[in-house]
Amino acid sequence: MNPLINYHYTLPFKEVNSFLFLPYGVDETCYKDRILPQIPRIVDTLNKFRESRQAAISVNNNINNSCMMGLGFQIVKNKLIVCVTMRSQCKTNGRPSDTVMIQYISTLVMKALGLKQYKVYVTVWNYHNNVELTKENDSNEEVQRNIKLLVSS
DSSP: OOOEEEEEEEEOOOOOOOOOOOOSSSOTHHHHHHHGGGHHHHHHHHHHOTTOSOOEEEOOOSSOOOSEEEEEEEEETTEEEEEEEESOEETTTTHHHHHHHHHHHHHHHHHHTTOSOEEEEEEEEEEEOOHHHHHHHHTOHHHHHHHHHHHHO
């Protein structure tokens, strides 16, 4: 698969109430540690001003260049709008996990705000199939088990 540059898609609404941040070939704890502690600030900001442009989380840092760069949140017509920017996303290994993780984060914020629905817009700078990682993960039982958990949730 040739990479798609500047690829956009939306995620369907799905209430996801748990996500284990399981590794599938990369260190997903960087997302857990960088995103979850910021959720109360996002909720507080949106409770004060629903259209705030300050309700954003920068995920990337100099230590670990995560694929997800950031998330932005707004409330429009009583619906949580979430915009996600990814510098990179692997079709086989990344997108299944990213989908469930983003739905989980969106569910957390939505519920904390007392809303009933969200809509997610995702922009991916480089959407590709990482053949080397896919081959490596095909023989890794832990990764295969985790991918099955992610896809089934």
